Amino acid sequence: CQENGQSFSRSPDLVVHVQFHPKEKPYKCLECGRSFSQCSKLFFHQRVHPVERP
Numbered sequence: 001c002q003e004n005g006q007s008f009s010r011s012p013d014l015v016v017h018v019q020f021h022p023k024e025k026p027y028k029c030l031e032c033g034r035s036f037s038q039c040s041k042l043f044f045h046q047r048v049h050p051v052e053r054p
Contacts, residue, residue, distance in 0.1 A: 003018070004021075022044045026047075027039050027041070032049070
């Protein structure tokens with residue numbers, strides 16, 4: 001899969017897998033630029049970035 005690097009031994013399995021990758025990713029992380037199809041996935045991702053405190 002060009003989207004996430006996952007490999008499959010059977011071509012039909014790849015076709016099914018690719019259908020799960022959404023085309024639109026309107027939610028973008030302002031820290032690293034990575035985009036997500038769902039707001040909840042962006043929210044979960046943002047936990048990987050440390051919070052800066054004064």
